[in-house]
Amino acid sequence: MILLSILTLSFLLFSLLIFKYEQTKKKYTQFPGWEQFVPPLWFAKRLPTFIRPHVNDALQVMWSHAREGYLKFGDTFKLVFPSLAYVFVSDPEFSKFVALNHDKYFEKNMKRSQAVRQVIGNNVFNSIEDSIWKRHRMLLNPAFSDKTMFVVADATTLVAQQLIQQIDADADRDVISDMSNLTLNAGFGHDFDAFSTESQSDPKSVMNSQARFFYNGTFFALFPKFMRSEKFRFIPFLDQYFSDLNTFSDAVNKIIEERLVGSENENNDILSLLINAAKSTRLDQVPDDSRPLSNKEMVSNCLMFIVAGHETTARTLAFGFRLLALNRHIQKRAQLHVDQVLGSAEHPTYEQMDQLTFIHNIMNETLRLYPAAVGTERIVIREFEFKNRKFPVGTHCLIHWNNMQRDDKYFENANDFRPERWDLDANKQKSFANTAFGVGKRSCIGKRFAEVEMVFVFAMILKRFNVECVDEMSELDLEVNMTLMAKTPIKLRFTKR
C-alpha cells in the first residue's frame, strides 16, 4: 500500500514536471539554444557537504555553456529547464538596453544570497528592493568619490612597499597569493592584520573567519529558513557559521566604536571612509528612509566590500603581470612610461595617477581579456521585446561580457594583448562591449577604488622590477568560482631593473 502511494505520488510529480517543462519550452521557441530536462545547476546545488568544494561547478557549467552557446548559436540563446529558463545574451546593445531600462524590466538576481541576507541583513550589494538599495548606495557613495581616493592611494603605496621588500628577498613569486594579500591589506588589512603570517595561519583570525563565512554560505542556504538561527548552534556546522560571523562583526564593531570617538582624519583606511561617509551624508539627500547606517548595516557592507572588492582586484593584477611577462616589449614600454611620469620617485602621487595613461591601458586590456566578473544576471520582471524576440517574465538573463570582449567583431584581433588599442577613441566608445565593472545603476561602486589600487601596484612594481616567466608558460587553465580564476598558481620572477 505504502509502496503504491509512493509510486503514484512519484508518477504525479514526474508528470507535473513534464507538464511544466513543456510549458516553459513553449515560451522560448523564438530563441535558439538548449532544452534540458535535468539541470546540472539543480544537482550541483544539492551536493552533500563533504563534496561542497565542487558546488561551484554550477557556475563553471554555466560559464562553459555561455562560451559554447555563443560559438554555436550566436549572441542570444536559451538554456531551458522544467521550472527555469536562462537566456544568455552577449550583445552590447542588450547591455545598453539593460542600463537604460533597468527598473522597468529587470531586477538584480540576489535570490541566491537570501540565506546570507537573513543573518547579515541588507547591504549595497545584496539588496533587491529599490528603496533599501538606494539608501545604502547614497550613504556609501561619498566613501568612493574621487575626493576620498587619495586614502586608497596612500594605503596601497604602504602595502605595495611591504610587498617590494618581500620581492627583494625572494624574486620568485606566486602572484595570485601576493596580490590577494596585497588587496586585502590595502583595503582592510590595516585593521584586520591580514598580511601577518600569524593571522594567516590562525584559523580563528578575523580574515580567516570572514573567508570561511562566505565559503560556507552555499551549504548554510540548504538549511530550512527556521533553522538559520543561533538557536540551532548545537549543530556543529551552524555553531562554526555563527561564530565566524560574530568574530568579524565584533572586530568591525570595535573599530567603529573607536572611530566614532576619535578624530575623523586620524584613520586612513576603507572603514574610516565608510564611517565618515555615512556620518557626513546629508540625510535630506537620502530618499525614502533617511536613517544613517546602523552598526549592523556597516558590518554587512564591510563583509560585502571584502568579497566584491578583494579577489576581483587581486586576480586582475595577477593576470596583468602574467600578460606583461609574456609580452616583454609591452612591459618595456610601460616601464619607460612610468619612468617618465614618476621621475626618480618610487611611487606615484594621487595627482599623477591619471597621467599614467599606458598603465590604465594595461589595466583595461587585462580586464577585457580576463574580466574578473565574467558577467551578470538579471531577472525579467515585465515582458519586453528585444530584436524581435519576446523575453517572458521570470527569464534569467545572463549577460556575458566575456564573449563580447573576446570577439573580433568588437575588438580587432580580440585575443591579443594590445594595451595601445585603448588609445584609440573608437574602442573607448564601444563601452557596452567592454563592461568589466557592470552596466547601469547596479554597476560597481568600487570601480575607482580598484583602479587606484591597480594603477599604483602596476606602476610601483614596474618601476623597480622586470617581470619574467619562470617556466614555459602554457595557456591559462581558467575556471569561474566567485570570480574568474586560474586553476593553478601563476609563478613569475621579479628581477631588479
Ligand code: HEM
Ligand atoms: C577589478 C576589480 C573589480 C571588478 C572587475 C568589479 C566588477 C563588478 C561588477 C561587474 C559589478 C556589477 C555586478 C552586477 O551588475 O550584478 C560590481 C558591483 C559591485 N562592486 Fe565591484 N568590481 C571590482 C572591484 C570592487 C571593489 C574594490 C569594491 C569595493 C571596495 C567593489 C564593490 C562592489 C559593490 C558593492 C557592488 C554592488 C553595487 C550595487 O549593486 O550597487 N568592487 N563590481
